[in-house]
Amino acid sequence: MFKNYIKIAFRNLYRHKGFTLLNISGLAIGMTAGFLVLLYVNFEMSYDNMHGKGDSIYRVVADIDTPSEKIEAGIAAWAVGPNIKKEYPEILKFTRVLSEDFTIVKEGTKFVEEHVIAVDSAFFEIFDFELIKGDKSQVLNRPNSLVISETMATKYFDSNNPIGQNMVVEGFDNPATVTGVMKDIPKNSHIQADIIASMITYTAPPSNRDEQWSNYDPSIYVLTTEGTNSKSLEAKFPNFLEERNGDEMRESKMFVTLFLEPFKDVYLKSDRGSSVSGSINNVYVFSIIGIFILLIASINFINLATARSVERAKEVGIRKVIGADKNQLAFQFIGESVIICLMAFFVAVGLTALGLPYFNQLAGKAVSAGIFAEPINILYLFLLALAIGTIAGIYPAIVLSSFKPISVLKGGFSTGTKGVLLRKSLVVVQFTISIALIIGTIVIYNQMRFMQNQDLGFNKEHTIVIPTEIGSSQNALVNSFSKIPGVTGTSLTSSVPGTGNSAAYSEIENEQGDLQIANLDLYFINEDYIQQLGMEIIAGRGFSRDFASDSSKAMIINEKAVSLLGYANAQDAIGANYQQWGSNGEVIGVVKDFNFNSLQEEISPLTMRLDPTETNIITVKIKGNNTAQTLASVESVWQSILPADPFEYHFLDELFNNQYQSEEQFEDLFLSFALLAIFISCLGLLGLAAYSTIQRKREIGIRKIVGASVSSIINLLSKEFIKLVVIAFVISSPIAWYLMHGWLEDFAYKIDIKWWMFVVAGLGSMVIALITVSFQAIKAATSNPVKSLRTE
Numbered sequence: 001m002f003k004n005y006i007k008i009a010f011r012n013l014y015r016h017k018g019f020t021l022l023n024i025s026g027l028a029i030g031m032t033a034g035f036l037v038l039l040y041v042n043f044e045m046s047y048d049n050m051h052g053k054g055d056s057i058y059r060v061v062a063d064i065d066t067p068s069e070k071i072e073a074g075i076a077a078w079a080v081g082p083n084i085k086k087e088y089p090e091i092l093k094f095t096r097v098l099s100e101d102f103t104i105v106k107e108g109t110k111f112v113e114e115h116v117i118a119v120d121s122a123f124f125e126i127f128d129f130e131l132i133k134g135d136k137s138q139v140l141n142r143p144n145s146l147v148i149s150e151t152m153a154t155k156y157f158d159s160n161n162p163i164g165q166n167m168v169v170e171g172f173d174n175p176a177t178v179t180g181v182m183k184d185i186p187k188n189s190h191i192q193a194d195i196i197a198s199m200i201t202y203t204a205p206p207s208n209r210d211e212q213w214s215n216y217d218p219s220i221y222v223l224t225t226e227g228t229n230s231k232s233l234e235a236k237f238p239n240f241l242e243e244r245n246g247d248e249m250r251e252s253k254m255f256v257t258l259f260l261e262p263f264k265d266v267y268l269k270s271d272r273g274s275s276v277s278g279s280i281n282n283v284y285v286f287s288i289i290g291i292f293i294l295l296i297a298s299i300n301f302i303n304l305a306t307a308r309s310v311e312r313a314k315e316v317g318i319r320k321v322i323g324a325d326k327n328q329l330a331f332q333f334i335g336e337s338v339i340i341c342l343m344a345f346f347v348a349v350g351l352t353a354l355g356l357p358y359f360n361q362l363a364g365k366a367v368s369a370g371i372f373a374e375p376i377n378i379l380y381l382f383l384l385a386l387a388i389g390t391i392a393g394i395y396p397a398i399v400l401s402s403f404k405p406i407s408v409l410k411g412g413f414s415t416g417t418k419g420v421l422l423r424k425s426l427v428v429v430q431f432t433i434s435i436a437l438i439i440g441t442i443v444i445y446n447q448m449r450f451m452q453n454q455d456l457g458f459n460k461e462h463t464i465v466i467p468t469e470i471g472s473s474q475n476a477l478v479n480s481f482s483k484i485p486g487v488t489g490t491s492l493t494s495s496v497p498g499t500g501n502s503a504a505y506s507e508i509e510n511e512q513g514d515l516q517i518a519n520l521d522l523y524f525i526n527e528d529y530i531q532q533l534g535m536e537i538i539a540g541r542g543f544s545r546d547f548a549s550d551s552s553k554a555m556i557i558n559e560k561a562v563s564l565l566g567y568a569n570a571q572d573a574i575g576a577n578y579q580q581w582g583s584n585g586e587v588i589g590v591v592k593d594f595n596f597n598s599l600q601e602e603i604s605p606l607t608m609r610l611d612p613t614e615t616n617i618i619t620v621k622i623k624g625n626n627t628a629q630t631l632a633s634v635e636s637v638w639q640s641i642l643p644a645d646p647f648e649y650h651f652l653d654e655l656f657n658n659q660y661q662s663e664e665q666f667e668d669l670f671l672s673f674a675l676l677a678i679f680i681s682c683l684g685l686l687g688l689a690a691y692s693t694i695q696r697k698r699e700i701g702i703r704k705i706v707g708a709s710v711s712s713i714i715n716l717l718s719k720e721f722i723k724l725v726v727i728a729f730v731i732s733s734p735i736a737w738y739l740m741h742g743w744l745e746d747f748a749y750k751i752d753i754k755w756w757m758f759v760v761a762g763l764g765s766m767v768i769a770l771i772t773v774s775f776q777a778i779k780a781a782t783s784n785p786v787k788s789l790r791t792e
Contacts, residue, residue, distance in 0.1 A: 016088030019690075019691075021689075023344070026386070027300070027340070027341060028345075028347035028348045029680055030296060030298070034290045034375070035348060036290075036352060036356070038377055039377065040363060040669075041283055041290075042269065043188060044278055044367075046188045048189055048264050050188075051263075053261055057127075057220070057221055057222070057223055058224065058262060059220065059261045059262075059263060060084070060220040061074050061261050062080075062216070064216075064255070064256055064519065066253060066255075066517050066518055067517050068517065072272055074273045076258065077212060079213045080220055080258065081094045081220045084222065084260060085222070087240055090232065090233055091124035091222045091223070093223045094126075095120040095126055095199075096199055097118050097218055097221065098119075098199070100197065101116060102116045102169075103171075104616055105170065105766055109644060110644050111646065112648060113152075114192070115193050117167075117191070117193040117194045117196055118218075119198075119199055120140070121137075121140045124139065124147075126221060129189075132183060134179055135375070136181025140180075140196070140197075140200075141198065142200065143200050144177060145176070145197070146177065146198075147180035147183055147194050148162065148180075148182070148194065149181070150182070158518065163178055164177065165178050178184055189276075190277065192275060213245040213307060222260070229258040240258075248254045254517065255287065279662070281743075285670075288417030290673075292437075293676055298388050300680060300681075300687070301388065302338070302426065303427065303688055329397065333393045333397035334389070334390055334393035340389065341386055341389030342389070343356050344385065349371065356368060362668050362669055366670075380700045381455065419776065428724050428728045429736055432732040433732070434678050434681045435728055435732040435761055436736040437673070437677050439737075439761040440736060440743075441670055442750070443744070444670055444743075446751050456497070458497060458595075460497065460656050461535075461624070461652075462621060462624045462627075463620070463650050463651065464619065464631070464650070465618075465650045465655060466617065466647075466648070467648060468617065469616065470612070470613060470616050477637065477638065477641055478618060484634060486623050487623075488623060489528060489620075491529040491532045492615035492617065493523060493524065494523060494524035494525040494610070496617060496656075497594065497596040497657065502521070502522045503519050503522060504581050505517070505519045506518055506607060508580075511566035513676040518605065520604075522580070522606075523596075524610070526610065527543040529619070530543070533619070536591065537592075538591070539685035540587070540588050541589075543588075543610055550588070551576045553584065554585050556591055560605045562590055562602050562603045571591055575587065575592070591606075594748075599747060600746060600749075601727065619652070685773060689717070689773040717773065725766050729758075736761075737758075741753060
């Protein structure tokens, strides 16, 4: 019996090859998209899950209240870690994590290593990063100790044992010693490093960092006893800070509140930032999109299955007459649906294997090493295929197995209005989702173009950014770069827009004549920086070599700082006194606001000062007509002055736009899935249009015989589907507006959602639907009516 069902199923699939292909294609593409989304979501949700004690690990973060602002920091003061461990028995261990860059000298050649952290000795006892060589309780308890990854061990020591070997690190008084080797840290960890240095290298006397309560630099992680209530522990922190730092907080008017942030929330859920961060909202968005695409594919399948059910009516009638019961027929229809879904499943597995490398590239990360890396995911997809097949087969099974065979054999069977209404409703659902995705794509695209083309208040084009060491060689480089024919200017700075900058405890005279305390962003620059980047001084003057006092007693602030200090206009701030990091002087100028951070953030108050001991970046403005030759000349100058140092450079526009890398990846993924949704919807529409045409073949033949034109027949067959798309547009528009309005709220500078975006999406959907339906409509309208009537 079962073998007979299988034979009948495959015979029917082969007889209706077009519908079978549409069904398998739509389902396979939908399953592939769903599988890729599942891999992406699983990878994002797996961040920091490799640590066995992860539920007991917290990051210590701080809110800092000043008279001017509230700062929500992901870091804490140097002194917090060691003192909090001594104070509370609930805290078993602590480690600070400080990001560093190392320049390592090997046989006269310098290598810049950017993925370096310094940590306290308990690091490997808190986190389960795997040590291949070395004792986790001992590897970091001495100054100048290094733990290196397998990749670094191969790079610097080939196949030799690195334990006990020395590495020359610029800035260290003595050579560093390799005390441990670890496996490369997994990519799904927000703590990333190739080299880990002992924190005692930085805190040993004469350093007093362990007692610094106002110096905020490292991230701090604590391991608590199992079952510790983090909120109860947090409630003890105010007294802890008051006893140790109360006088200093009152004197500086900077009041600190400490919190415990769950370690597993840092990557996806924290607004306080980390070296590697994700977005839980993106995870939710793509989860929903994946579900929607699977839903669209399933709707296609169900629609085509129910539409074709009437064709099977006579077959079922005959089988009932010769003795088939209701359960047998229902089993057969459900079985056929499951077979199609399983065929689609195997195709989807192949498509996923082929598409995964491209998807990894699109996502900007390797979300999976391969489709078979986690067999449980394949099991999920297999069970999903069984579920879709069962659900899709239930409706035609119930309908066809419950009617009277005599009525069918007399030609009196039809699916009725309920079946038609169901199919129309499902088409509306499909296109509601698809149109909403199109609107979302248009909004995201325009927001990204807005951010990339927005007037930033400075000129980022044709500017090379070169990190250097401060000293005599830096001056030699600047002088030599200036003589290159393709170079139009050079400057020195501690920061460039888009790369982060220092923040300083500052006191600046406000409108009332009081010294107002604030933690302000700070750029150290030279006299040429403002002019070179095309910034505008709107009050006072810029830094000048003609004024000797500018080197130590002058500050430039931006318009936001002017507003923060309460001045009605920029000119009123000129001459205001300031104190900042041991420097005293007055404000000599106001620079027009420029976006030195992402457009997701409001421009914040900024201060600028001259200090050649802090400017470790050279910016080189070049002509745009011969970039390659000019760049080669710049590199040649570098090699002639610093032959042992690697030449590293970036273009300022690329550095700034790198801030939007995650948004651009989000845009690419969103667009790809939106196109898939539209394509799958059109496959279903094509199948329904083909079936509708077949069902109305007799009607079309009669209409043509009595004089109906080709265009009127096309209109007749198309308008029904266009009405459904219009209904879907009406439903999807307010939903899409609400969702995209919420998405744009994350941006400080954003576009307005315009009416034309909805019009473009609606018209585009109707055109796509019309083209899809017209393919079948034209075919039917141009067919021979005599042949149609004869076959009917």
